[in-house]
Amino acid sequence: MKILRNLIDKIKPNFVKGGKLEKWYPAFEAMETFLFSPGEVTTNKVHVRDAVDLKRTMITVVIAMIPTLLFGIWNVGYQHYLAYGMEMTHMDYFLFGLQKVVPIIVVSYSVGLGVEFIFAVVKGHAVSEGYLVTGLLIPLVLPVTIPLWMVALAAIFCTLMGKEIFGGTGMNFMNPALLARAFLFFAFPAFMSGDIWTDLSPESGQVILDAYSGATNLVAYDVNYQHIQSVSDMFFGFEQGSIGETSVLACLIGAFILVITGIGSWKIMVSVFAGAALMGLFFNGIAPVDDPTNYMHTPFYYHWLMGGFAFGAVYMATDPVTAAHTEKGKWVYGLLIGGLIVIIRAFNPAYPEAVMMVILLMNVHAPLIDHIVVQNHIKKRLRRAAQ
């Protein structure tokens, strides 16, 4: 460590003000603080600080995503061999998935962080840690068959248009990773829907089973909600879908990590699930009795298990920057997300994966919710003052 520290101290003068490479200071600083937590001390009247910082916060979120990532890698292999009807070991599933998923992660991180570094150097501000999370979220919400250049394009788009033009992490109003997905969804729809969820790279001497269908549960749901996979398959995640979103169980493990560390808002998670349940139950109540296949009959917990609901509720809706900031606002924000997802699934089953668009929509409306909460607070204060 000492050698490393000495090396950094030796090259540091080149980067500080007046040095030869002064312009590159943000990049140098990002590297330095990555290796060593800085020795800066307090200067105000508060002399001690909590040990947590944004780096620690972001790495905690990354750790919370690991269960979905590991399961996703396994499931990519599982779905692949399932399509060919080949019985393989768990290790084979995992290794196949690893081959396919790692390149996507590498591209996402290197391109996105590249944009962040360039921006930091040009604008002369520090490299923020937000992309540590975004860089892993992007692969997890994409189909495994996505071409790598599209991943790169999405990473550039979301970093530039989703974050940097507003001033970087903390200033953005839409979740960058979801924005990346929405960008690909509208720019390259052929690569984001249809028979793209399972990697069908040829296996020598094998043909794809006739029984194989590239349809996810959401497509099956569109035809008849009763014909989707079993509840346990959807809960554990043995289904097709984006890389990291299929397993509700993995999402719940992540949710546990986020809640227990205090990083993710349990209020938002609970209210998203509650919003979907309430709306689902409401529809059950008003569903036409003579039409048993009507989408309103869908049991409410199906909504929790289908598609990216759990992943969205746990990792996307809770993004502290783009969610509602007030504590009361968080309840409203979550309930609306959960409720709206179910409304769209019931009335527009041709587009049942509403999670992405609903969260982005509510990202845009979160400041409005907060505004109402703040105005109510001010009114309450005025009433008290008048007494």
Next chain:
Amino acid sequence: MRILANDKLNIGLKYGSNGHQGIPLPSTFEKYVHYVKGPHPAGNVGIQIHHTSPIQKGEVVWFVHPQDIIIIGRLFLEGQYRAGRLIAVTGEEIDAPQYVTAIGGQLISDILGHSFDTLKTRIIQGNVLYGTTSSSEDFLSFYTNHITAIPEGHEPEFLGWLLPGLNKLSLSHTFFSWLMPNKDYSLNTNMHGEERAFVMSGQYDKVLPMDILPVYLLKAILAKDVEKMEALGIYEVSEEDFALCEFVCTSKIDVQQIIAEGLELIREEG
């Protein structure tokens, strides 16, 4: 005090272990007393004012520290002005933490017994959450009841943000130290990170026992929106009350500094 305060007197006392009768007081004073309980910052003057009778625009609240009451009392009872006060001397760098009697203006190194290297030790007049950086050669301020000496934290730490962190004090549960609730920590003056844009929401609310929306108040101050500051309760807050907000802040924002600027602005324009 009753005469000085025109009978609008409030006395804040610690909620005693023996019910309300923790501290004996003449019965004529009972009607002025408010009992306070709970963890810091429940004892702060600002928090007590907020919960007894919140300050409105144009109002002035004076407060007197109990030690000054004693000094004033002595003056009237004995005709003597004795400025000696009890000072708590605490902190990791102090060999024997204790109370000492000292007089405002006394040399700090006299009180502490010897001088300290300011590069290694931070001497604070006040406590770690609200105090002024001082030195052994400095003099005891009129308002100081507490001297703290803690180590400075100039040492960079290798991968400090990544390690399990068994020795890290944090209100978040992101370090494994939270599993050991009764652990003693060695605190130094390190920032434990760099300043960032505001990211985590709801952090300040947890440590500010007031009916105030801290982040929105801070934003109003940064935007120099005087009207909004008033609407959000700038008159009720003081720097000291936001100490814990600054302590917990993930983005390492100088919360107290912003509040101080807001109060200054309101003094000029309000």
